[in-house]
Amino acid sequence: MDPLSAISLAGNIIAFVEFGIKLTMKSSEIYASMSSETDANRAMNTITTDLGVFSENLSRSISTHSSAAEEDIASLARECAEDAVKLMRILNKLQVAGKESKKGKLPPLIPALKALWKQKDIEEIQQRLTNFRAQITLRLVALINDKHSSMTMLLVELASSTSVQLRELQSNISQIKDITYKALLQPSQELANPISVSTKLEALAKVGDNAIEGVLKSLQFDSMRTREATVAKAHTETFEWLLTDNFDFHRWLSRSAGIYWVSGKPGSGKSTLMKFLCRHAKTHEALNSWSTGDLLITASFYFWNAGTPMQKSLQGLLKSLLYEILRQCPLLIPVVTPNWWGNAFNLAIDEPWSWQEVTEAFDRFTAQTKVSCKTCLFIDGLDEYDGDHSEMVEFLFKVAKSPNLKLCLASRPYNVFEDAYGHSPDRMLRLQDLTRDDIRRYAYDNFESHQNFMRLKSFDDQYSQLIEEIVNRADGVFLWVYLVVRSLKEGLTNADTVSTLEKRLRQLPSDLQQYFTHILQSVDDVYWEGTTKVFQMTASALHLLPVGVLTILDDEDDDFCLNAKLRSMRLAEYEERVRILEKRLNARCKGLLEVRATPGHLYGSNDYNGRHLVDFLHRTVRDFLRIGEVDALLKSRLRTPFDVDVALCQGFLVQMKQFIIADDPTICRELPMIKAIEDLCYHAKRIEILAGVAPTKILDEAFRAVKEDSIIHNPYALFHSALIRHGLSRYLEYKLDSSHDSLYMDQDILPLEVALTGSDTATNRYTHHLDPGVVQVLVNHGADPNESIPGSLSQWTVWKSFIAFLTATKKFNWILTSPDTIFRTVEILLKAGAEPYEGLSRDMYRILDPHKARLLEELIYKLSHPDGSPHGNTVTPQPYVTRNNNHLTSVQNQVTQGRTAEAKRRPIPANPNIEPRNDGKHRSRIRSFFHRLE
Template structure:
C-alpha cells in the first residue's frame, strides 16, 4: 500500500498526463480538420497583418529636419524593422506546424505534439512582438503629437496672416494717398495726351507711383515680421472693466477720505518715470491696465505732458501660460515697436535700416528677431530726431519668464530718457516693492481702492436676477448680504466673481436669504481653497475626465483648441488610429462645438473657459476658439504639488498628455 504523499504525487502525475493527453487530442483534432490549430491560424493572420503595417512604416522616408520629430521617426523605423524580423520568424514556425496535402489522424497527432513542444517558443516571440508593438504605439503617439502641433500652428498662423494682411492693407492713410495719386494721373491717360511732354509727365508720375508702392510693400513686410501670432491673445482675454468701475483712478482727490490718495493723473501730466500698479492675485490689475491704456482721459492727460511733441503709446501684457513671446523681453520689444511703427511707418527706414534694406533686396524673410537687434531698434526710435514722447503700459511683470532683475533693469534703462514714461503692474513681490515702491506718489495698492467698485459690481449683478429682486422686496437682509460679500472680498475681484456666480446658482434654486448667507459663509475666503471647493462639487463620474482635462492644459505649450477636447472625449481609445479619413460636415462640427463646451463646463465648473474671437461660424470657431484658465491663479493652483497628487488620485486611469494630443491630431482629419 502506498503512503499518502506518494499517492498524492502519483495522482498529480496522472492528472498532468490526462491534461496533456487531452490537449494533444484537441490539438490533433483541430489540425486534422483544418491543417492547423485555430489559435495558430489566428496568430498567423495577426502576425501577417502586423508585418504589413510595419512594412508600410518602413517604406516612409524619414524627414531631414534634424528635429525631435526626426529622432522619433528613426526610432519608429528601427522598431518596425525589428517587428518585421520577429514576425517572419514566427510565421516560419507557424508554417512548419501546418499540415499540407493528405494526412492521417496519426500525422495530425504527431504535429500536435510538435505544436505543444514549440508553444513556449511561440509565446516568447509573441511576447516580444507585443512589447515592440507597445513601444511602436508610444513612438507613434509622440510623432503624431508633433504633427498635430505643427498642423495646428499652421492653421492658426494662416488665419492670423490673412487677418493681418486685411488689417494692414486697409490702412486709410496709405490707401487714400495712393488713390489720390492714381486719380491725379487719370488726366494724363486720356487719348489727347499724344505729345512727348505729356508722355514724359506720365512716365515721371508712374515712376513716383511705383516707388511709393515699393515703399508701402516694404513697410508692410517689416511690420508683418514684428507682429507675432499671439500678440493680442492676452489682451483680448482680459475682461473689460465693469460699468463705472475704476473711474476713481482719474480723480484728483479720493471721494472717501479713508482711502489712499491716487496721484495717477498727476503722473500722466508730469515728467517721465515709472508708475506701479500693485495688487494681490485676482485683484484686477490686468483689467485696470487694459482700462487705462486706451481710455480717452489717459490720452488727454498724456497730451498735456507731450505738449507740442508727437505722442506715441504702446501696451504689452505678459502671460506666463502663453507662448515664449508672450512672456519674454523679445515679445515685449516687438509689441512696442510694432505698436509705434504701424502708426508712423515712415520711421521704419531710420529705426530698422538693416531690415529695410533686406526686404528691398529679397522676398525671403530675414532671420528671426534677436534681443540685441530689438534693443538697438528701440534706442534708435527714442533717440531719433522725432520730437516725440512715449508712454508704455506693461502688465504682469510677475508673469515675465526669466530673471525679474533683467526686466526691471530694462525698464530703468528706458526711462533714462525724459521722453519716456512707463506704467507697470504686478503682484506685490519684494523685488518689485524694492524697485518701484519707494515713491508713494508713483504707486497704488489696488486691493485697498476697489471696495466701492466691488460693491457696485455685486449690486448690479445680483439685481440683474429676477429672483433676487423679488427677494429684496420681501427681505431687507439682502442689503446686508451685499455688504458681507464686500467685507469678505479683501479687494479680490476674482473671489467676488466666483461668489456672485455661486449665489446666482442658489437664486436659480429659489434660495431664501438664510440659504444665501449659509452659502456665502461656507465659501473659503482665499482663492486656492475656493478652487478646491469648486472641484469637490464635480460629480464623481466626471472626476477622472476632469483630471485629464486639467493635465492636458498644463502639458500644452499653448491653450489647446476646443476641438482637441471634443476628440479627447471619444469613447474608443483607438479612435485616432481607426477613423477613416474624410472631412467633417458643418452639422457635425456644430454638434461637436456645443457638446464639447457643455462637457467642459460640467467637468471643470468654470475654472477653464473659451477664449478667442467668436465669429458666429461654428466651423471656424471650433478650429480657432481655445480653452484657457479662468485666471492665472487657477494655473498656479493646479501646478502645486498637493493639487497634482489630487488630480492623479482622481483620475480613474493612467493619463498621458501625449496620447491625448495624438488622438486629437488624427481626429482633426476624421
C-alpha cells in the same frame, strides 16, 4: 505722415484733376460717344464709380505731425475730395432723372447731361480744378525740396543703400523734379504728361508701403495678441476713478515721465485694468497733454507664463513693442531698423530677428531724436516674465531714463518689484485697496440682472446686505467676487431666502486656494477621472488647446483617434461640438476651465478651428493645480494610468482629421493642420524622452492623414521636417529602418540641414532645437555633412553652414542649446566625415568653452592619425543611437543624389544597398589641414 504717403496723395490729386477737367471741359467728346440712353447710363455709372474711388483715396487720414509741405498737399487733397463728392451728387441726381424719364416725367438723360455743364456749380468746379492744377505743381516742388518731409528723411536714411529698387526710386524722383521745374517756367504752370507723373508718384508710394509692410511683418510672431484678447473687459463704470484729477495716476499720465507701478494681489484685476487703461479715450487725452504737440505713440504687452516662449520672454516683449511703435510711426523704421529697412527694398524679408538685432533696434528707438514723438508703454504681468526679475527691473529702469518715454507697469507685489517701485506713493497704487466701490457695482449689477433678485428684494430689503458682505470679504480680489456672485446667482435661481443665501456665502472660503479646493470637492464623483484628465491636458499643453483636442475625453475607445475618418464638417456641426464641450467642461471643472471665443486666436485670422480655445479661468487656477497635494488629489482619482502626452497626441490627431470646416471659403485649412502637426510632434518627443519609445501608431496615422488631405502642399516635406526639428530620433530610426521608407523633403532642402539649423523656414530656424540623436540617425542612413547645400556655392556645405549658424547665433546671444548638445553634435559630424577647414579651431573656441574646444581638436587629430600613426586605418566610430552590429556595416552611405523634380521631394533611402564610402580621401584632407596648422 507716413514715409511717401504725401507722394501718394499728390499722385491722387493729379489723377483726379486731370479726370475732372476732362469730365467738365471736354463734355462734347463724351456726348459724341453716347449713341443711346443705355450708353449714357453705363457711362454715368462708370464716372460715378471712378469719382467714388478718387474721393476715398483723397480722404486718407494723415498724421497731425507732418511737415508744412506735407500738410499743404493734404489740404489740397481734402479740397479735391470735396469737389469729387459734389460731382458725384450732381451725377447721382441725373441718374435718378434718367430713370424717371422712362415714365415720361423728365427729359431724357443725354439732353440733361448737356444742360448740366451750363450750371453755375459746374463752372465753379471747372475753375477750381484749373487752380488745383497750378497749385499741385508748386506744392509738389515744395514737397520734394522740403528737408523736413518724410520722403526727404527717408532718402537720407537710405543714402548708403545699394538697392536696385532704391536707385529706381531716386531716379523717378529726379524725373519728377525735372517735370515740375519745367512746369514752373510755363505761364500756365501745367505739368507735362500729368498722368505719367501721377503713375510715378503712385509707384514711389507703393515701394515705401511694401517696405514698411515687410519690416512690420518680420517683427510679428504667433499669438502676439492672444493674451490681450483673453483678458476680461472691465465691468461697466469700474476703474473710471483712476482717470480723474483726484488721483496721482492721471497727473502722471498728463505731466510726468518715468515709471508708474500698479501692484495687486492675485486675482485683483491687474490685467483687466491695464487693458482698460490702454483702450480708454481719457488715457489718450491725458497723454496728449504730456506729449505737447509731439506725435503720441502707445504700445502694450501682456506677459503670460502659461503661453509660448515669446509670450513670456524679453525678446517677445521687445518685438511686440517695436511692432506697435513702428506701425504707428513708420517714419521711425529707417531710424530704428536701418539694416532691415534697406533689406526691405532689396528682397522679401524671410529671416528671423536675432537677439542682438532686437535689442539694438530698441536701444536706437529709446535714444533717437530725429523723429519728434513721445511714447507710453503699458506692460502687464512682470511677475510672469520667464527670466530673472532683477534683470527685468534693471532693464526697465534703463528704458525709463529717456525723457520722451514713460512706462506703466503691473505685477504681483513680489519683493523685487516692491524694492524697485514701491517707494514713491505718487508713482504707484495697490489695486486691492481701491476697488471696494467697483466690487459693489459689479455685484449689484450682476444680481440686478437676475430676474428673481429684484422680485425678492421688493419683499425683503436684507437682500441688499448680501452685497455689502461680499464687498467686506473680497479684500479687493475681483476673481473671488466673480466666483461668489456666480454661486449666489445659482441660489437666486432656486429662489433661496436671504438666510439661505447667507449660509451659502459663509460656506465659501475667502482664500482663493481654499475656494478652488471647495470647487474641486463639489464635482460629482462620476466626473472625477475626466476632471483630472482635462486639467492635466490643459496644464501640459504648449498653447491654449483648440476644442477639437479635448473631444477624446469621453471616448472609451483608446483607438478612436486611429479609427476616426478624415473628413470635413459643416460650421453648424462644429458649433454644436463647441456647445457640447462647454457643457462637459462646466460639469467636470465647475468653471475653472472655460471655452473662449477670441478673434486674436492662435492659428491665424482666417482659422475657425483656433477661435474656440480652452483656458484656465485665471492664472491662479493653474498655480493652484501645481501645488503638490492638489496634484496628488487629482491623480488619486484616476482609475487607470494616464499619460498626458499620449492623450494630447491623440487629441491633436483627432483635430487634424475631423475639425476642418468645409463651408466657409475664407477659413484657412492648411495652417491649423500645420499647427496640429507641430504640437503633436512636441508631445511625441516628450513620450520618447519619458517613456523611451516612440508613439509609432499615432505618428503613422498622422502621416497618413497629412498625405490624404489634398489641401496640404508637399505633405512629405511638411511632416518629415516636423519630425526632424522636434528631435523624434526613435521614430525616424524606425521609419528609415522600415522597408521602402524614405525621408522626402523639398527639392532645395537637405534633411541634415534641417536637423542642424532648422533651415526649412525662418520661423522654424528660430524655434529649432538641436538634437544629436536625430543627427546620428541621419548620418547613419547616409546623410553627408560635406554635401553642398542646393542653391548655394559649391563649397558651402551642410557642415560649414552649421558652424556658421552656431558662430552667428553665439555672437548674437541667441543659442538656446546647451554646450554639451553642441559638442556631441559636432563630434558626430566629425566622426561621420565632416571635413576640417582652415579656421575651424578658431570657430570651436568661439562657440564652446576652452575645455570642449580642446577635446574636439584632439578628436580631429585622432581621426587623422588613427592608432597614433598618420598612416594607420580609421577606427569605426560608435553611433549615438545604439544599433546592432549587422546594421553597422551598412550605415555609412551617401545621400541619394538624384532629385525628383516633378514631386519636388528629396529622398534619403532607408538601408540603401551600396558599399560604405572610402574614407581615405577624407583622411588625406584632415592630414593636410593639420599640416597647415603646423
